[in-house]
Amino acid sequence: MLTEWAGQVGREDERGRGLVAPHWSKEWEWKPGGMAAQAGGGGEGEARGGKEHKDCILEPLSLPENPGGISAVEGSPSVTCLFCEECSPVSEQNQLLKHMIIEHKLVIADIKLVADFKRYMQYWKKRFAEQPTTDFCPVIKTNSEAPLEDQDSYFLLCDALPEDRELREKLQQQRLREILEQQQQERYDKDFHGICMFCDKEYTGNRSILLNHMAKDHAFNIGLPDNIVNCKEFLDLLQKKLDSLQCLYCEKIFRDKNTLKDHMRKKQHRRINAKNREYDRFYIINYLGSKERRRKAGHL
Numbered sequence: 001m002l003t004e005w006a007g008q009v010g011r012e013d014e015r016g017r018g019l020v021a022p023h024w025s026k027e028w029e030w031k032p033g034g035m036a037a038q039a040g041g042g043g044e045g046e047a048r049g050g051k052e053h054k055d056c057i058l059e060p061l062s063l064p065e066n067p068g069g070i071s072a073v074e075g076s077p078s079v080t081c082l083f084c085e086e087c088s089p090v091s092e093q094n095q096l097l098k099h100m101i102i103e104h105k106l107v108i109a110d111i112k113l114v115a116d117f118k119r120y121m122q123y124w125k126k127r128f129a130e131q132p133t134t135d136f137c138p139v140i141k142t143n144s145e146a147p148l149e150d151q152d153s154y155f156l157l158c159d160a161l162p163e164d165r166e167l168r169e170k171l172q173q174q175r176l177r178e179i180l181e182q183q184q185q186e187r188y189d190k191d192f193h194g195i196c197m198f199c200d201k202e203y204t205g206n207r208s209i210l211l212n213h214m215a216k217d218h219a220f221n222i223g224l225p226d227n228i229v230n231c232k233e234f235l236d237l238l239q240k241k242l243d244s245l246q247c248l249y250c251e252k253i254f255r256d257k258n259t260l261k262d263h264m265r266k267k268q269h270r271r272i273n274a275k276n277r278e279y280d281r282f283y284i285i286n287y288l289g290s291k292e293r294r295r296k297a298g299h300l
């Protein structure tokens, strides 16, 4: 994993060259040894841009009851950098990740696996304000074969750190809990209202009535109702694709509605493209941990 990761840094580093200098001064060298070695390390205060933190006191690492409980900023649609006030919309997290690599030399490993990016960032922003980065992150050197001036060091925040692993697990469980609650609510909801994408018939009642109709009468099957979550949003997304004259299966665009309809019927394209990752979030199975998921899929 480490080599793969180092490769990523190399690429980001290439892109980052010539941009604004990092906040951290060159003089601040990272010493090996992690927390203990860093406990008395003076100078980080200034190096971290004057952010105050306790110098020598290492408190026991403890997770708050609810890592996502920073509810004051819960409603805000953007995420803030762990080290400065740079922020970016949740939907553009890559921009912020790139910013942290270039400006602060921090790489977060396997960020795609983090269930809730915003809460994850909120948690670590708070912790990084309390303790030096080196307490949490090993330092990875790149270009170690190259002359000294071409070498670079990066912090790695990853789940090898028990606190990070615990946070990731809690976020995962929290998201699963939320999604199961949503699914439960949809399962018993009798006020669902939707229109069939193929014959424009209106359906009111439980979502399964419409899904079953589309499966039975139009051979359009997106899965068992109970395996689906946020069904309304899912159907709206599919409807939007059809409205923009796109085939749901091959995703080609057609010139008018009738041509598209004929195409989907004749080619048996009345199904969704299973490779389209956009749909993943509508299936409960994708919220289970990878182990559980594989077990469910019969791979374990």
Ligand SMILES: [Zn+2]
Pocket: 081, 082, 083, 084, 085, 086, 099, 100, 103, 104
């Ligand atoms: Zn920043």
Ligand SMILES: [Zn+2]
Pocket: 196, 197, 198, 199, 200, 201, 213, 214, 217, 218
């Ligand atoms: Zn219909």
Ligand SMILES: [Zn+2]
Pocket: 247, 248, 249, 250, 251, 252, 263, 264, 267, 269
């Ligand atoms: Zn098609």
